[in-house]
Amino acid sequence: MRRISRLPLASDVEGAMAAAQARLNSEIAGLLPEKWAKTAGAAWDHHDSGAARSTLHAMAGPRQCRMYCCDSHGDGIDHFRPKSTYPGYTFSWPNLLLSCTECGRYKGKEFPVDDQSQPLLIDPTVDDPWAHLDFDPETGNLVARYDPVHGCFSDRGEEPVRQSRLDRREAVARGMQKALRQLHERVERALADPRTTADRLIADLHQIDEYGLVVWCFVGSGRHDTPLATLREQLPSLWAQCVSLIG
Ligand SMILES: [Zn+2]
Known part of the structure; x- marks a missing residue:
């Protein structure tokens, strides 16, 4: 996993996403939470996400590092906060990452948070992955980083390893x-x-x-x-x- 710098979107693309989010927000306002997934999913599927995808590709660099594991297999746009439970982030540019097929499948609708409601997964455009993860050269696996001060493994390392199965890829x-x-x-x-x-x-x-x-x-x-x-x-x-x- 590597730190990634988020590039800005072109202003017209940003504007189109803001308009799509406003439309979705008004649709969601009258719905029960169990209807959010379908509504947000349909809104996303009907939106032209080509420009956002191109910008994510540019962020991924020449080797097209996928953002949770650095594999280059697959090309999915992942909503860091899943749109099914956080529909207000469906068209939020900072919420979009490029995911490989496996990470996308393993992550699904899961989004674990701590008791302060802060994400336990790593967003490599915001977080330094090595603050939470370690690498085991013997196995090649990513593992949670051990914090000797607190005498425990990082929660924010353990969750992404568990979720994306980074210790068995x-x-x-x-x-x-x-x-x-x-x-x-x-x-x-x-x-x-x-x-x-x-x-x-x-x-x-x-x-x-x-x-x-x-x-x-x-x-x-x-x-x-x-x-x-x-x-x-x-x-x-x-x-x-x-x-x-x-x-
Ligand atoms: Zn991946």
Whole structure:
């Protein structure tokens, strides 16, 4: 999972979505909640979502990273807050993400919240996924991050792992392990080349980073593994510059 910057929609597209939302709101106003799903679904199906989809594709980057797992299989627009229970978010641009087929199917209408009604799922356009998730290089799985201060695993890590089954997605796991090997190879070349600059190294790593693992390598638990730990010990100044570039 990787952090994604949300791009703005063109103003005419934003306007058309606002108008569609206003129409839906007036339809929903007189309905019982059990009718919301059908009404919001029909409104969404009749709306031309092509421009929103194109903008989501642009946000997904050259490797077309799907936003809950970084797989690239499938092309669904997912409503982070499901339109069946939150019809007021049906045409809300910040509520739309690009989902792979599996994540879309597993998520369905589920939207767990905490006791403050805040989402327990990760929106990668808002949240830093690595604040809640960890990566297990042995299995290639994403797992909930352990918080040593509170002595427990992050709720906001456990829920997305459970819901999107991130701890048993073989294709994603293999892809992440391969991506990590490529990142490690690039770091090993940097260790062997005294001309390496932090700018060049981080730019190269981002270029090959399909799964957002660069952040995990430098500020997550990946920093404890070879060759990252070696880079930190042997070239502490370069290491510090890399960490500040990742921010
Ligand atoms: Zn997915």
